Amino acid sequence: MLRHSFVNPVLRMFWICSCKMPTISFPRFQRLQSFIWVFTSSPFFLLFIFSSNLDHDYLSTTLSSWQLNTTRNLRFPAHTVPLPDPLRVWIIESTGSHDEVRAALVHSFGGLDHGEMTMFRLMDRFDIPDIMDNFTMEAPVKSTRGSQVFEHAVHELPLPHVVVSTTCEADLKELAEPMQFLLANSSAHLFCTIHHADHWVKGRHVEVAREWVEKGRIDFLGLSKHTVDYFVRKVATQWDSRTPFKARAYPPLFPIQLPESEAGTVDLAMQGDYSPSRRNYRSIFKGLGQVVSKVEEYGQNETVALRLLGHGKKPKVPARIKNHVVFDESLSYPDFYSRRSTSFAVLPAFASSDYLDRKASSTIPAALIAGAPVLADEQLLASYTYLPKEAVWMMKPGETEMMAMARLVGHRDEYRRKREACRMAAKDLMEANRRNVRKWVTEASWKSKWIEDR
CATH class of the missing domain: 3.40.50 (Rossmann fold)
Incomplete structure (x- = not known):
């Protein structure tokens, strides 16, 4: 297209001309000659670089972060x-x-x-x-x-x-x-x-x-x-x-309007269809006892509640943790976000890696809307690039979700900072969307x- 029909011949012309320009022996004039060549050829060089992307607009808009990809192909001042x-x-x-x-x-x-x-x-x-x-x-x-x-x-x-x-x-x-x-x-x-x-x-x-x-x-x-x-x-x-x-x-x-109060329990939230194809319940249930034991060690009179916000056929809960699992079924959206807003952590617990490369989980934006920090690893942050690191609980390499929560449950002040970071990030994202x-x-x-x- 443009790159082949116009830009390359122009570049070749400047290259030929520059090669045939006589060499001036005086250093002052050599510097002047170099400056003139760079000055006159730079616009065409920039045009070449720019035009090399014109054939691939459908690619170029996706390779930058979400904040930048809206202006890459804007050929005019938007306000005009x-x-x-x-x-x-x-x-x-x-x-x-x-x-x-x-x-x-x-x-x-x-x-x-x-x-x-x-x-x-x-x-x-x-x-x-x-x-x-x-x-x-x-x-x-x-x-x-x-x-x-x-x-x-x-x-x-x-x-x-x-x-x-x-x-x-x-x-x-x-x-x-x-x-x-x-x-x-x-x-x-x-x-x-x-x-x-x-x-x-x-x-x-x-x-x-x-x-x-x-x-x-x-x-x-x-x-x-x-x-x-x-x-x-x-x-x-x-x-x-x-x-x-x-x-x-x-x-x-x-x-959405959210309550300012904190929960009296350490609420860990999971959302969505109760199907095991959507969430890895086996791993979560297996490790929940570790979190309960860690909270009891702190002696702060707090209890742990794993809140499963969703619908469908309920997964079977082991008897030893039954008192710590709550099914919040078919809530209205106002009630759903009100409950979610008090969560100490939101557990994605994806049962499939598809949520990290080809489809988007509603868990992540819902957590930001509610002001509830997500438990994340580096791969999740790389996929959901709009999720700021300061608004999440970070897992260490090799940790399971519940190993990470057992390490983090005592950090109540850090939770408040992350909760505020979630709300600020949500506000900024909504303004950017508009x-x-x-x-x-x-x-x-x-x-x-x-x-x-x-």
């Missing part, structure tokens, strides 16, 4: 591009199972000036509307509709400028035809949220997404940098297309010329 008034944003969630990601997207896109949002969702679970009703937003939710009517809504006017798919793997399958209609009959830009990066090799959703890619009207959002990296490096490389696209890292966080969304939407507006279309 006006957005439509109103800016119409449609948020879709057709599975009924990713309420928290939808809430995070509503909060992030709700920061857009002059925006108005319409939600299409299958259902509202566990009082999630109570949380979203407390968001402070520039772009209010104008209406909430069932995802079942989305295929009819695309035939109504006005059509959206922005479409946000909460679970893109499912939404593009379930709503393939209306999404194709929008592509053909509007200038809408799609933000496609990826949950399982390894599910994007083939399928109906991949076919539909690639149609948006060919038109240059889609950004992929991965819920952590490692899912974006896997998607770009190991999945998209199997597509028979080299059309560049943007893949962004998006940590799904939203604000800034990033503004940049992404502004870039889409510049490309799609929404101002001219309205």
Whole structure:
């Protein structure tokens, strides 16, 4: 492309000219000659370096940290591009199972000036509307509709400028035809949220997404940098297309009112489906007795409670630790985060390494939202790059989760510092999400010329 048709010939011209320039014997003039050559050729050298990335925009956006990947391809000052008034944003969630990601997207896109949002969702679970009703937003939710009517809504006017798919793997399958209609009959830009990066090799959703890619009207959002990296490096490389696209890292966080009080017990929290394929309960139950014994040694009249916040078929608990295991089942989201906010530590206890390379766990953002420090090792921090080290309990090499907790349970002052670090990190991330969304939407507006279309 640009690099082959323009830049390299120019560089060759300067190289030839420099070689044929006569050598001046006086040192002063030699220095002047060198300065002139560097000064005149440097812009072309920089252009060469810059253009070498143009063929690979879809790669370059993922290789930097999540804070930086939003400006890599911005070709204009963001503040100079006006957005439509109103800016119409449609948020879709057709599975009924990713309420928290939808809430995070509503909060992030709700920061857009002059925006108005319409939600299409299958259902509202566990009082999630109570949380979203407390968001402070520039772009209010104008209406909430069932995802079942989305295929009819695309035939109504006005059509959206922005479409946000909460679970893109499912939404593009379930709503393939209306999404194709929008592509053909509007200038809408799609933000496609990826949950399982390894599910994007083939399928109906991949076919539909690639149609948006060919038109240059889609950004992929991965819920952590490692899912974006896997998607770009190991999945998209199997597509028979080299059309560049943007893949962004998006940590799904939203604000919630939290209690300030601490628990009277040493609460260790695990969340999610009770299935043993999701969490390594055997290892956790085996080591819980060590933590109980260590707390008793401190003699601080504290007890240990392992709180399993989730749903499904309960794992079998050994009799010796039964009094220290609590099942918090099917809580509303306000109650869930209230309970989680008092946790001394959140235990990921992943049963599979998939959560570290190709899919993102909801445990990590939920812990930050609640202000509860996660028990982490270096590999987890390398995957969830938005998680600051000062906000986690660090495991030592070779430790199990419960060996680490037995070492850490007496550090109550350190817990308070980490709890505050979690809350500050969550606040910073949510503000950054809104800034990033503004940049992404502004870039889409510049490309799609929404101002001219309205």
